[in-house]
Amino acid sequence: MRLAAPLEKLVDELAKLPGIGPKTAQRLALHIMRISPQEATELANTIIEAKNKVIHCSICGYLTDSDPCVVCSDPDRDDSLLCLVEESQDVIAIDRTGFRGRYFVLNNNFQLINGLDLQKIDFPKIFDILEKRQVREIIVATNPTIDGEVIARYIAEVTRPQGIKVSKLAYGLPVGGDIEYIDEITLRRSLDGRNEI
Amino acid sequence: MRLAAPLEKLVDELAKLPGIGPKTAQRLALHIMRISPQEATELANTIIEAKNKVIHCSICGYLTDSDPCVVCSDPDRDDSLLCLVEESQDVIAIDRTGFRGRYFVLNNNFQLINGLDLQKIDFPKIFDILEKRQVREIIVATNPTIDGEVIARYIAEVTRPQGIKVSKLAYGLPVGGDIEYIDEITLRRSLDGRNEI
Numbered sequence: 001m002r003l004a005a006p007l008e009k010l011v012d013e014l015a016k017l018p019g020i021g022p023k024t025a026q027r028l029a030l031h032i033m034r035i036s037p038q039e040a041t042e043l044a045n046t047i048i049e050a051k052n053k054v055i056h057c058s059i060c061g062y063l064t065d066s067d068p069c070v071v072c073s074d075p076d077r078d079d080s081l082l083c084l085v086e087e088s089q090d091v092i093a094i095d096r097t098g099f100r101g102r103y104f105v106l107n108n109n110f111q112l113i114n115g116l117d118l119q120k121i122d123f124p125k126i127f128d129i130l131e132k133r134q135v136r137e138i139i140v141a142t143n144p145t146i147d148g149e150v151i152a153r154y155i156a157e158v159t160r161p162q163g164i165k166v167s168k169l170a171y172g173l174p175v176g177g178d179i180e181y182i183d184e185i186t187l188r189r190s191l192d193g194r195n196e197i
Numbered sequence: 198m199r200l201a202a203p204l205e206k207l208v209d210e211l212a213k214l215p216g217i218g219p220k221t222a223q224r225l226a227l228h229i230m231r232i233s234p235q236e237a238t239e240l241a242n243t244i245i246e247a248k249n250k251v252i253h254c255s256i257c258g259y260l261t262d263s264d265p266c267v268v269c270s271d272p273d274r275d276d277s278l279l280c281l282v283e284e285s286q287d288v289i290a291i292d293r294t295g296f297r298g299r300y301f302v303l304n305n306n307f308q309l310i311n312g313l314d315l316q317k318i319d320f321p322k323i324f325d326i327l328e329k330r331q332v333r334e335i336i337v338a339t340n341p342t343i344d345g346e347v348i349a350r351y352i353a354e355v356t357r358p359q360g361i362k363v364s365k366l367a368y369g370l371p372v373g374g375d376i377e378y379i380d381e382i383t384l385r386r387s388l389d390g391r392n393e394i
Contacts, residue, residue: 001292009247037248049206063230065202070198092198
């Protein structure tokens with residue numbers, strides 16, 4: 001016996017979401033059966049609305065409902081620093097640190113296993129920003145993974161001829177971490193990158 | 198800085214789902230931004246459709262798109278056994294064991310912390326099934342939790358005057374488990390309920 005067909009279909013749809021397995025999808029679907037029709041409609045409409053209203057900023061690629069986005073249209077940012085990130089949420093994380101330069105969101109959903117799609121990086125757009133903003137340093141803030149490292153090196157290679165400094169985020173101990181439990185690669189990196197005190 | 202307003206709203210909506218924290222909600226929302234508009238519309242429509250088409254069976258309370266449900270309208274089931282469960286998904290789990298009696302789904306979303314709402318159990322409906330189906334045994338299959346135990350005892354108390362046998366699922370070792378890692382309460386129960394071999 002299976003669930004009623006429309007419910008089964010909802011489970012299947014929810015199971016397409018990342019990190020949502022069949023069991024979780026079923027739990028979510030049955031939760032949706034319990035909430036009021038108004039709440040369910042609100043959830044469905046919010047999906048449609050977000051999908052319709054949210055676009056990528058035509059300058060930096062950040063997810064936004066106004067173009068140019070809130071970062072690109074902010075006059076009080078440091079034009080000389082351009083931070084390259086993989087996804088829009090990385091912009092929020094980095095901005096939370098107090099960084100107030102500009103961003104460029106790669107939005108490529110890179111996957112090493114699929115050959116990384118490095119060719120899809122929109123370098124003409126990046127070069128355009130470098131020129132218009134008179135950028136003096138590109139900070140490549142890709143994820144600290146093998147994929148992220150490959151992307152960072154490739155970007156550095158392509159942009160270096162422009163004569164602009166290219167840096168990447170430091171590897172090292174996560175603040176609040178415990179040396180005993182930190183993997184040896186991270187620890188090796190933090191030794192290599194040690195700073196005089 | 199926050200995400201674009203419609204995206205932020207989607208994150209908030211998704212975070213209302215059970216087991217979905219703010220981080221997961223953000224990941225899901227950004228995933229929805231990446232999929233095609235068709236896929237997003239499909240997801241939204243499936244929520245609306247499931248909500249519109251799926252109802253509770255008027256006899257047993259099981260979630261269904263036809264009334265009476267597939268179980269209640271099945272002539273080949275054993276009318277003498279009525280299995281009381283908390284949620285529709287429990288019907289599927291129990292049916293998977295080969296059980297072919299009838300069910301009654303309590304659908305009360307019981308929470309011990311909120312006073313359990315035992316009064317909300319629809320006993321007139323249960324008594325109606327007991328009479329019409331000429332039930333000889335009620336199997337209370339509530340969850341093996343304190344709440345489930347309280348519900349089971351309450352149901353047994355209310356239905357016992359009907360002169361019908363009331364049983365509940367056995368506690369004991371989960372098949373494939375390891376005695377070393379089984380909690381002492383379960384182990385105690387499996388000792389108390391030991392069977393001669």
